[in-house]
Amino acid sequence: MASQSISARQRLIQAALELFSTHGVSSTTTRQIAEKAEVNEVTLFRHFGNKHGLLLAVLEESAAFKDLGESLVRRATPPGNVYQALKDYASDSLHSLERIPEFVRSVVGEADQFPAENRRALGRGLTEANRYLAQYLATVIQQGDINTYLPAEKLASLLNGMILGYAVIEFTSEFHELWEDRDDFLENLVELFLHGAMSSAPRSAKEAIVTKEVADLPAILVHKILQNARKSGVQDYALAYVLLGAGLSVREIIGLQQMHQVSDPQGLILQITTPELPRQVPVNQWILGKHYGSYTNNPLIKWLKSRKDNYPAMFIDHAGNSISESELLQRWEIWTQGLLTPQGKPPEIAQAQQTWCVEMLMRGMSLEELSMLTGCDRSQLQPYARRAKEKAALEAAIRLDHKPA
Structure with a gap:
């Protein structure tokens, strides 16, 4: 049967x-x-x-x-x-x-x-x-x-x-x-x-920033990414500049409008309007020891001045719509093609935000101040504080080695 x-x-x-x-x-x-x-x-x-x-x-x-x-x-x-x-x-x-x-x-x-x-x-x-x-x-x-x-x-x-x-x-x-x-x-x-x-994860800047293990990018790699982005065009250069100079998430960047640029005599400021974390964030003129222009003349300002359209989005696709997350990720892959992190892996776009957080702490920003800019609790930013201390100790050891006994 x-x-x-x-x-x-x-x-x-x-x-x-x-x-x-x-x-x-x-x-x-x-x-x-x-x-x-x-x-x-x-x-x-x-x-x-x-x-x-x-x-x-x-x-x-x-x-x-x-x-x-x-x-x-x-x-x-x-x-x-x-x-x-x-x-x-x-x-x-x-x-x-x-x-x-x-x-x-x-x-x-x-x-x-x-x-x-x-x-x-x-x-x-x-x-x-x-x-x-x-x-x-x-x-x-x-x-x-x-x-x-x-x-x-x-x-x-x-x-x-x-x-x-x-x-x-x-x-x-x-x-x-x-x-x-x-x-x-x-x-x-x-x-x-x-x-x-x-x-x-990530659904907001807060969730994107909070991480158990910080993997910031070395300065030489960051400058190479910015250099490659510059070769790809004015908008690409501006995108990479905001990614590495303002600590924004991908979601926040694609949501930026031209009107979100805030005029300030002391620097370039962006208004972030996501429901979870509405706040203002400055865009750095210096990124890991290298100067990328003033608040009136930098990659983002040059991109906006080059625009001959009336589209509201700060970063646009070929049809004038806000650039999509997938398109931004594709551009990141182009900028980082052939590059490897110290861990032997291709750089991930989330590491741009991690790098910015560590750099801000290295330059003297307090956890409380970083908390205000990112919307994260101080306890959630502790991994970045530890990483900043590790880098500071390494730099101190290198300086001591350059001095005669």
Whole structure:
């Protein structure tokens, strides 16, 4: 028979799932399951011990959930769009539950009638369902793609609990007005999850700046990047100048408008208008020991004076729209092509902001002052203070070596 090509264990799990869905867990007997799987009861007991052991296997080894979890884990390396990955996971989870609605109703509706063994099996099954999601979240947290104050296991429990709660409501009371439709629920679920329990990184200057390990760029590399940007054109030079001379995030730079340039007799100031961190930031005339013009004559001013258009954005694409994040990243790759950091890696655009923070501290700015310019707490800027002290100690050692004993 064709069914014999499938192992007895898998036939028992599939038969149990079908019968549990049709008759409920409590009303289904081991004999019925064995007959449907075309094995004897002894085989069932040998594999699972009893019915609650079989229920646990159904919950743990359903191919749909196993494949779903493994697929999510694979998406963590290399990291992709966390929002889309979580939304796809939630959507696919609901589709998997939707294929077995009677089983869900039975497990939920009869839970109080289950013996302790079955309830423990249900608990272990839910714990196992959490494992893959927690593994995915732990990976993206470690990679720095999300910031969170809760451990991955707790985050996984919250998300899976909300998904299961939605499924129970949908399968037992479809006549509600809690959400417009499933997509409305999914979008709001992931938005709440990402902006409540955790946050995508980076979504603001504050999140981009805060880091566990500072990897500022050496002066020779910074000047080479600016030199390459200058060769690419007036706008490229201005972009690189603002990146390395003002400590702004990519998101803040692409949001700049021409009117955000603030006139000041003492220097060039930019008005940052992001909802999270509205503030004013000066653009340095000196970058790592080299002069890049005055506040009235520098790469940014030259770019703005060269403009013959009326587009409001400070940095524009060929159609006059604000330059996109992807286009700015492409330009950075062109400027840094063939360059390597002391760690032997290509420079990353986020390191421009880190370099600026360290340079400001090296030049005498206090943590309190840097906190005002970046919007970060002093405690969050401690890694930059440590890095600045390391560089100061290195410079002091070099100076001592130049003096005769």
